[in-house]
Amino acid sequence: MIEDKAIEDKAIGAKAIEDEAAARGDDRVADAALDRYGLSAQRTRRLINLSENATYRIDDPRTGRSGILRVHRADYHDRAAIESELDWMAALGADTDISTPSVVPTRDDDRVVTVDVDGVARHATLFTVVPGAEPDDAQLGAGTFAALGAITARLHRHARAWRRPAGFSRFSWDWPNSLGASARWGRWQDGIGVGDAERALLAPAAELVRARLAEYGTSPDRFGLIHADLRAANLLVDGDRLHVIDFDDCGFSWFLYDFAAAVSFVEHDPRLPEWQAAWLRGYRTVEPLDPADEQMLATFVMMRRLMLVAWMGSHAHSRECQEIGPGYTADSCTLARRYLQSAGHSLGPDSRAPGQPHDDTLTTPPRS
Template identity: 50%
Template structure:
């Protein structure tokens, strides 16, 4: 157990604020620039205001990504923007000329931080999603197309979100068995679902046309619409997985909506406007939607202190039951 495990949630927030305040001093920002937390998930994200300007500061979670892995994320993010695939945030160099700042404060674990120029735009509304999902499908395909052609830097390091990374030996987000509100009956049902997914994904394979470097969190919260421009943010989970997993992440937390088939169709239409997608691949999308859903059950269980996990909680696990039953009926 680390020392931070004994702290209250407020004490952890106070520590993070100390790190954020220290990080600001490593950049050439206007005097009096202030960091205000706007999101706490894997990392802590702050809006930085000063001198009429605005930036986004990300303080990385302790022990989640190495400095090399963060640098790899930023390399792809910058290449996507430079090559015109999609608009991505622009990292800001610190006074030392580096875009990753390493903070070592007395009594605290070492942390990495990255500052980005603030990107204007608004997250698409959940009230009308068909248009945004088509735009999202096209943007995702452009990113996949770029990843297939891009020559990655030496020592490129990112997580692998294959079956082992999600549900097997590694479990980056913990075990779905630790999800909120699980009982013996749900556990048995979820295990049957996981077993079926494993079997189908083994048959689906990891050929280069189906598996590669992807964003891994292409949900609407990470999409900004700025007039006619679509921007993609938060590449913190980017890594190696099936390309179709990106499509499933677009449905994060709304997998149970009755219009999901229409949203998938809109995403596929947008995707096919850029890249081909076989009928066989399209038919496997429900497997990846189920994959993401159970991965989020695990995430909620292992991130119970976050506002997002609290807002989902037991009802999210309960509503997963019907999705599992439907998936088993469809594919068993």
Template identity: 40%
Template sequence: MQTDMPLAELLTHLDRLAQQSLALWEMPPNARARLINVSENATYLVEADGGYKSVLRIHREQYHTRRAIECELAWITALKEAKAVVTPDAYSGKDGEIIQEARIDGLENPRFMVLFEFVEGVQPDEAGDLEGPFEELGEIAALTHEQSKLWPRPANFERLVWNVDTVFGDTPNWGNWRDAPNVTPEIATVLEAVEVRIRARLDAFGAGKDRYGLIHADMRLANLLTGPGGTRLIDFDDCGFGWFLYDFATGISFMEDDPRVPALKAAWVRGYEKMRPLSDVEKAEIDTFVMLRRMALLAWIGSHIEAPEPQAMAADFARVTAELGADWLAKTPTQG
């Protein structure tokens, strides 16, 4: 949530905006919003007497246009209609519009907002056995990719792109990895070589329709909720166009150095192939996407350093990224 305003001050304004904006939807008059997550957006749990719950998302300024948010919600609806995955519904406001817009003194511009159904459920425990959850995650990923290939998208469909240019190019989605904390000259030398090899391999790999399309792009266990109604995939805010295998890489975000990753990759592939085959060439490229994602996350830490999560990870993230990169370079030729 990049802004020139200190985070504490920004959150004070956003809290006032959240409380004020609840009146845009039909809900109990005593409803209150409580901040539960800050990343690209500010996410609030809305609660009221009688057990009412919903989830309010206040969008980051200038991250998505109204049309891009409309396209996200259209894909969520299409996935549900195709019975590909179960996702939380979004509520229309009193004016009949799902996307609401409001402003408040202290913030220069208005913000887009969406109110989602609250889903009972728990996230898989990262400290526990993750092979089962990753197998399920692979199956869910394959279902979304199959629907993505077949779905006739609405006209003027607008979403983010997650490819080499939007990670490494002149206007990257999350900034330049070189600007991240603790990227020393020695680390930069390794990561420059990693970038060059990622570019070469993915240029050779190609972006055919069987490999590249509309993806969730943030398919972490934190976005998987298991509850009485089954397993639900949440938070499509980063969905956009990218390689299908990038969804595995997003699944292990921030834990790429975990010794369980090879087993988790095998479990994900096992689940994926229940619904959709993967060629040997595709399987061989999975680790390239892991490095692409890791480099994107390094950039993300640099461009979001005002938030608590990036601050907590910043000390060692560049060093570990270079260690992962050096290991990947040693075992990965320039082209597959």
């Protein structure tokens, strides 16, 4: 009966996501965009993810063609920003052996399709299908994170050396646009289950994040173009190869923010120290890291965690929000307590600054 209920809940969740995509007009954008690619009338589309964008699996049995269509959310990226994302992906394909999807051009050789739906310009892009599957929980071990660290370092090396084309335009994941006045994903204070007790823990943690980021600075060796969402859901494992997908959030931020993105939604997992050590080990096979950089990892993880609390508050339709729910905020409070006890240096259960008494109760703060 428990399994039957889980299957029923999953089906209800999938139906809600499909309804949300239809309500946003994503289905109509997809159909209008697909007309530009010379596919047959037998083509099919299947919604496989709904987040900032709607992502569809496209199959055309008559031509044998398949692809992944990304319908961009209205008013999130303009066309220039999308073209810039594709420029970096193309450069990575030309300059490195990092595997990413290729863009499928339209019949008119456009990389981005713009269609009008209800008077709103909407954008879509078709990518090739990359082989493999995202890592499951059993694969989230030291080996995967070491490989991920090495790939991340290669991305950073390329970003530092690459001469970006004129007009390159991507947003920044700096303090104002992450957790400040212009937070792109909204306010963490509006997250699911955030009340007075939660704010009492999360607010000082956010302030400590801000202070440590300001002290760390944004010099070119620390801040530049990054993927910004390099987590398991955006990796495809194909034998011993890892393919990197979904550069939609790529932009300018601290390079080590990419580690925080790698542990998105699982920052409270007890394996975090093991994952971090493996990621650093892999990274250092490609690029050096100073101890001062390593000391900032807890701050970037706390920063990302607060951003995701905000994101879940405005993305109730997302797969992650439906799977995790209010417990994510409760666990975030535990991490905030540990972060504060360590003066911003750790998120582990024994986190505390030198000479500070231990006070990690691992209890969820009461709801207001």
